[in-house]
Amino acid sequence: MKPILSCEEVRRLEDCIEAEGTSKATLMELAGEFAASVVAASDPKRVLILVGFGNNGGDGWVAADILAHKGIDVDVVSPVEPDEIPAALARHVARRTAGRDVNIVIGPSRDELAELVSRADVVVDAILGTGFHGSLRSPFSIWIPTVNELAAEVVAIDVPSGLDAETGTVEEDAIRAARTATMLAPKIGLYSADGPDYTGEILCGGLYDRLDEVIDDVDHAAEMVEPIDLIDFLEPLPSNIDKYSRGSVLVVAGSSSYPGAAIMAAKAAARAGAGYVAVATPATCANLIRMALPSVPVIDIPADSRGAFGAAARRAVCDAAKKFSCVLCGPGITTAAGCIDVVSGLLKLDVPLVLDADALNCLSKLSIGGLDETPELYRREAPLILTPHYRELSRLVDEEAVRDLGGAIEAAQRLLWAAGSDNFIVIAKGPVTAVAGVEKVLLPVSGPASMATAGTGDVLSGIVAGTVALNHAYEGPWELLCSYAVSLHSYTGFIAADRYGEKSVIATDLIDVIGDAMALASEEALKGLEDVPATTAKGA
Numbered sequence: 001m002k003p004i005l006s007c008e009e010v011r012r013l014e015d016c017i018e019a020e021g022t023s024k025a026t027l028m029e030l031a032g033e034f035a036a037s038v039v040a041a042s043d044p045k046r047v048l049i050l051v052g053f054g055n056n057g058g059d060g061w062v063a064a065d066i067l068a069h070k071g072i073d074v075d076v077v078s079p080v081e082p083d084e085i086p087a088a089l090a091r092h093v094a095r096r097t098a099g100r101d102v103n104i105v106i107g108p109s110r111d112e113l114a115e116l117v118s119r120a121d122v123v124v125d126a127i128l129g130t131g132f133h134g135s136l137r138s139p140f141s142i143w144i145p146t147v148n149e150l151a152a153e154v155v156a157i158d159v160p161s162g163l164d165a166e167t168g169t170v171e172e173d174a175i176r177a178a179r180t181a182t183m184l185a186p187k188i189g190l191y192s193a194d195g196p197d198y199t200g201e202i203l204c205g206g207l208y209d210r211l212d213e214v215i216d217d218v219d220h221a222a223e224m225v226e227p228i229d230l231i232d233f234l235e236p237l238p239s240n241i242d243k244y245s246r247g248s249v250l251v252v253a254g255s256s257s258y259p260g261a262a263i264m265a266a267k268a269a270a271r272a273g274a275g276y277v278a279v280a281t282p283a284t285c286a287n288l289i290r291m292a293l294p295s296v297p298v299i300d301i302p303a304d305s306r307g308a309f310g311a312a313a314r315r316a317v318c319d320a321a322k323k324f325s326c327v328l329c330g331p332g333i334t335t336a337a338g339c340i341d342v343v344s345g346l347l348k349l350d351v352p353l354v355l356d357a358d359a360l361n362c363l364s365k366l367s368i369g370g371l372d373e374t375p376e377l378y379r380r381e382a383p384l385i386l387t388p389h390y391r392e393l394s395r396l397v398d399e400e401a402v403r404d405l406g407g408a409i410e411a412a413q414r415l416l417w418a419a420g421s422d423n424f425i426v427i428a429k430g431p432v433t434a435v436a437g438v439e440k441v442l443l444p445v446s447g448p449a450s451m452a453t454a455g456t457g458d459v460l461s462g463i464v465a466g467t468v469a470l471n472h473a474y475e476g477p478w479e480l481l482c483s484y485a486v487s488l489h490s491y492t493g494f495i496a497a498d499r500y501g502e503k504s505v506i507a508t509d510l511i512d513v514i515g516d517a518m519a520l521a522s523e524e525a526l527k528g529l530e531d532v533p534a535t536t537a538k539g540a
């Protein structure tokens, strides 16, 4: 797993490295060297480096010197003379580079800049890094759109300028990079909110040879899951196995209005590897589900007048649920009174429980003033996995809308820390999905935009439940098991987009390629076994 840090955690890491005897000045030299190596990889003849007032610019000045040494024509554009750069470390390296074989242009007009950008093979963005906040000021508010409009290829140093490294938000404009050479560890903002639209491929420069040891001395905002981390879940089935030892799932789902959600969740749970899957659904839609899923037993549960779980549902569902390795509740159930009752009953059972969709909304209705204010409602011995998207998560914590990865992690952690249990997981679904546990926040590989379509959430919760059932002897960490399920879901998205076309994927396509997704997960993990470059983290 690759640590992803907040800006504060990066500052602490730099302090730890400095305490071990490697100064920030040395780190800047190493950062410049790494950036230069990323630029040189595309074999440019002419490079333009745009530098700002701070240490991000310092990295750019160092890179300029190294690239010029390699015989590349280098132009550096700076808002002020090297002597006038306010940041001391950056000023020092700028003065040094000014004495070398580079062409320095101070405060060019827009037309002059456009000319320089147009003739460069690679433009390096060393304007703003982790020190950027607020709205872009001149001249950078002019430089950035000019680069975006005219550059052949852009390499951003540390963070694309204009992107907030902490929140991932872009207020007006930011550099759209082909590659981002980030230093020490990727910053959380690269994966949050607008980040993924601007970073291009993320390459991480380790810079310090004892980084792996030192980085554990600071907290990690999150960790990126790599395919190789999931290798334990990719073992083939043993031959001495039967349908029950493969684990069983009860899918408590559906209503007369939404029977399809139950069908998709149950089929996904079976395809994810559970040996026995049954559906408990309101009697009014049970036959429809039976016909759609001949391999799945369907249990009739008393319904209300609208075809949702009725007043007698709680007892019937809980009686059935006790016998399963995992229970998934939520897809298509509605938030009728009987459903709220079912959710509250299931929480009290000693069985691993996945709550999704309307079960989460029922949970919000059970609590007053935010679920984190009433942890006794969801604190339990057996594992509990919630799979909210941002809107559902906002409702759960009774807060302002969760809009981005940082906000989602914060909201999930409020729920987690209130419960304090290490088998309680929140899978916060978004463009980048976070799997949050009390100990760690993991970021499994994200799927393509094609997955933003109705029903893919039902498929995910089915995959999660099927995975939990199949691995019923697993003893944790639960964050990793859930990350495997989320990764499988993402891989189904890539395979389906490839097969059906980016805009034509529908949720049921994902279910049919879960087996192919498992094969892809194995392939990716094996690749990782062969060649994990120590300093490279692929973007989510």
Ligand SMILES: NC(=O)C1=CN([C@@H]2O[C@H](COP(=O)(O)OP(=O)(O)OC[C@H]3O[C@@H](n4cnc5c(N)ncnc54)[C@H](O)[C@@H]3O)[C@@H](O)[C@H]2O)[C@@H](O)CC1
Pocket: 014, 024, 027, 028, 029, 031, 052, 053, 054, 055, 056, 057, 058, 059, 086, 087, 127, 128, 129, 130, 131, 132, 133, 134, 135, 136, 137, 138, 140, 157, 158, 159, 183
């Ligand atoms: N501290 C360290 O040990 C290291 C830092 N490194 C580099 O240093 C960077 C951080 O350097 P700094 O903290 O100096 O910050 P930056 O270089 O990211 O930016 C700070 C400067 O940006 C300007 N600025 C801030 N907000 C602005 C806005 N809204 N509009 C226009 N200008 C704005 C300010 O004038 C300030 O001088 C990192 O991103 C990384 O690239 C690397 O050299 C590795 C080592």
Ligand SMILES: [K+]
Pocket: 056, 125, 126, 127, 128, 129, 156, 157, 158, 159, 160, 161
């Ligand atoms: K930058």
